[in-house]
Amino acid sequence: DAGITQSPRYKITETGRQVTLMCHQTWSHSYMFWYRQDLGHGLRLIYYSAAADITDKGEVPDGYVVSRSKTENFPLTLESATRSQTSVYFCASSELGVKSSYEQYFGPGTRLTVT
Amino acid sequence: QKEVEQNSGPLSVPEGAIASLNCTYSDRGSQSFFWYRQYSGKSPELIMSIYSNGDKEDGRFTAQLNKASQYVSLLIRDSQPSDSATYLCAVNWDYGQNFVFGPGTRLSVLP
Numbered sequence: 001d002a003g004i005t006q007s008p009r010y011k012i013t014e015t016g017r018q019v020t021l022m023c024h025q026t027w028s029h030s031y032m033f034w035y036r037q038d039l040g041h042g043l044r045l046i047y048y049s050a051a052a053d054i055t056d057k058g059e060v061p062d063g064y065v066v067s068r069s070k071t072e073n074f075p076l077t078l079e080s081a082t083r084s085q086t087s088v089y090f091c092a093s094s095e096l097g098v099k100s101s102y103e104q105y106f107g108p109g110t111r112l113t114v115t
Numbered sequence: 116q117k118e119v120e121q122n123s124g125p126l127s128v129p130e131g132a133i134a135s136l137n138c139t140y141s142d143r144g145s146q147s148f149f150w151y152r153q154y155s156g157k158s159p160e161l162i163m164s165i166y167s168n169g170d171k172e173d174g175r176f177t178a179q180l181n182k183a184s185q186y187v188s189l190l191i192r193d194s195q196p197s198d199s200a201t202y203l204c205a206v207n208w209d210y211g212q213n214f215v216f217g218p219g220t221r222l223s224v225l226p
Binding site: 033035041042043044045090102103104105106107108109 | 205
């Protein structure tokens, strides 16, 4: 039972390069989320998806692009990486359904450094 | 702007004591409340969810919700050094995608 996985776990890239962070979940959860976590800011929502082909912006979407062609995958792309995007990125998922199932479950995270 | 506030800590308690973690939120329409534990360098791990006023117990953990006061707390009984972590409070108001996380409270349980 793999649950939710992220790759790569660590990434160093240069300013201006495109980077894609991958997220894969095996629970068939409807909802998927991307957060970034920075000291002093806590967890902030970048984008979320309610189902395949349905995505929407969160609190800090600028500079990021997402897609969701399959329920189990939710890649996050930094089109032109900037130093301010150095952060730890977490993917999460939750199930649409009865109230008690809206709990979010997190992947292990990707630590991204932009030089 | 929906906000969730927590004391940043660190909160230090001796082993075996009760640790009390508090969280307040700004939106009276908030419906679902969650506590996550995050060890240093790891991802958040769900501990408790609570939806109705009152107490909810799970092992050594008790979540308390008071919607009138816009307040949710987490009590950890018989605290252990392994409970040392940052505890994140999360609030959701639409049974779906809109979670807001608090900044977290760092708990240190001293042997």
